[in-house]
Amino acid sequence: MIIAVAAFLVAIGILVAVHEWGHYIVARLLGVGVVRYSIGFGKRLAGFTSKRTGTEYQIAALPLGGYVKLLDENDAPVADKDKPRAMNRAHPLRRIAIVAAGPGINFLFAIAAYWLVLIIGVGGIQPIVGAPSPNSLAAEANIQAHDRVVAVDGQSVDSWRGLKLKLIDHALDNDNSAVLTLQREGQTRHSTTLNLAHVPDDPEQLFDKLGLAPYQPPATPIVDHVVDDSPAAAGGLQSGDRIKALAGQAVDSPKALVQAIRARPGQTVAVKFERSNRTLTRDIKLGRQTAEQGGSSDVGHLGVAIGVDASALETMQTTRRMSPIAAVPAAVDKTWRLSALTVRMFGHMFTGQVSWDNIGGPIQIADYAGKTASVGFVAFVDFLALISLSLAVINLLPIPVLDGGHILYYLAEWIIGRPLGEATQALVQRVGVGALMALMVLAFYNDITRLLG
Template sequence: MAQWLISAAAFIVAIGVLVSIHEYGHYWFARRLGVRVLRYSIGFGSKLLGWTSRKTGIEYQLAAIPLGGYVKMLDEREGPVAEADKPKAFNRVHPWRRIVIVAAGPGVNIVFAILAYWLVLMLGVSGIKPVLGTPATDSPAARAGIQAQDHVVALAGQPVDDWQDLRLALIDRGLDQRPVQMTVKGENGGQRQLTLDLTHAPSDPERLFGMLGLTLYQPPATPLIGQVQSGSPAAEAGLQRGDAVLSVAGQAIDSPQALVDAIRAHPGQRVPIRIRRDGQTQSVTPKLAQRSNDRDQPVGHLGAAITIDPAAWKDMQTVHRLGPVAAIPAAVHKTWELSVLSVRLIGRMIVGQISWHNVGGPIQIATYAGQSAQIGVVAFISFLAFISINLALINLLPIPVLDGGHLLYYAIEWIRGRPLSEAVQAAGQQAGMVALLMLMAVAFYNDILRLLG
């Protein structure tokens, strides 16, 4: 319950911040470009609280449904407008003004992401060193000559600071499906140039590392049981948070990955697990559940998170920190890099090369918000920056009910010298609403599947 409360609170804060700045972009430019603003709302539905400015007459409100917001502007299409006020109506101003007003929302989200990453880079980004484990036999990583404990220094000539950097770089390069040069430093300190074959790399990021045979090196350490899912095999067997797992089916366990591999190797079976709790050794015998992996093969499922003593990972931790000036171009580059990657992934998803199961809705966002908030301020700010980028990009899709659809209409009007007919615009709005509802349905469906394991 506490976890859900944290996730809910973090979600409300995240959505509140991002929606506020998005709508403020529309609001600020509308006022500067001569359009009268009637209402600035955070949330949809019934008003919870608000006030009206005596000076401007603008109504500011917080509404009941915290899944968005809007700026209501004077518009003849939405009601009668006094003759004296018509020059301030949104529909009366030149298309270029409307384009700027509409584009300002996503634009401010991008600016926010840059500022957020600038702050994060100055505070210091904690990460895990990009040290590789033993590659899977006959995998592209093994054929490239990667060895256990190779430290990745660069990919395609670009420096790699941590494991997350390596993941994002490989996902991006994997979409090109071409060999990529990798610079690694071995245990003896010497550097080697390797060629990693990405020719047959899958577009789906979830399958990429498994196909390449790449894993993160895990220093020898006894894995610990983290959060136990209610009703799971772990819960029914009596496993508790903090239990140290010593062996599974007689096989000694010396790392989290070894535990994962041992559990997955026994789908649907009763498996003896030896643990240490409060200094005492004991055994439990859960009957593992059965799930399917990304190749539709059956794998065992315990239903518990796996953690490790942080001290065991001390030498694997790294902190990347920059000064105020150096952090500016780095923040811009980070935002640009993630924006381009997100656009490429969205494009692959639209054409069916990436599974729609990757689409997440409010529940997944809330989960990630809660997890990042628990990690710390830097992680939560990074999460806000990433979501802000995606909020901007999704809003720029040429779907009529989104900002991108309005931009398309106004651009056509500017080129033609007159707007599209009301019938065409209405048809576009209806089609856009159907598309948006379908996307929301997919997102909620995926959220529910994740909740069900």
């Protein structure tokens, strides 16, 4: 939790500073006065005022955002000598440039972060497929365990994450099929068509429907954590136990163990495991819990978090590394593709094709920040890039209190030749605040629901 909170504060601090610096620097370049540059909201904790420009720079108590306060006659009286620098007197196109600079600098930050990640080397899991689920679309396409996906529709794939993004793209675009180029037994290449005509757009359900999952090399499941008051705790399992068999059935991977447990709800099974170089067996009565995705039958429940020796997974690891020059277009392309994917996801949420459960808030961001920071510098920078472009896309939504809403105001003013009426602005502002509050409540609700399992 300490790592998560610290990483969250660092991430938010960096991204807010970058976003607000975009507004700040373009305002300065276009001759608009800046009254205050603030990281955080509320009471000032630290800061100073520039004697040359009169701009106040501060860090405030609530670290969930920030703002740049511009010189504006609509907010407070402005001295006659400073009126030419007031935001309200700037041409609408200049105001649009100042407002758009925040999201714009977030996109540039994402490109720079992805560039850095690519030249250092980004790790991932090789796109090698485990045994497809029976009667799944992958099984119908004759995809087999150990097949390596090398391309989707002729575009190369070098990691499991890349494969997922390409198939999600297909689902959101309502494509009926995707042609996968497979490598089998290290040499033979052949193509197969994956039927996507009736798959859900929602990424949470897509891969269950496809029946695709990464191949898990043989590796003894190791108990990482035992849940309090669970069947595992009652049966005496402990952290570090290496599970060898369940109900007389050998298990050589976490997936095999999970499948064996889920198939035996409420049964008493013999669990064979190693502890301190001793082989032990305990009879444990498995619990019952409702199957996910609205399943009609219960599944078995043991109550442990499972891991494996890191060395057992080394064969599945891959690293993508590029030269500084080659990484530039690759970083731009990745930022563009992920931004477009984010926009399409929002669009499908509004049409009901993708669940609003995919929206995350500060708790989820803090969780991911802590996990990536624990993994290492490259993972954390990759996370910063993703959040930066998400922040850019969200701020460009046409909601009045966001940058996208202000851009719409100024566009309307430029087109009709005068500002919108005060009553119209007040009404639209209230609607925008309501929409933003609803989005925030939904994000917190989803975060809390995930925490409660």
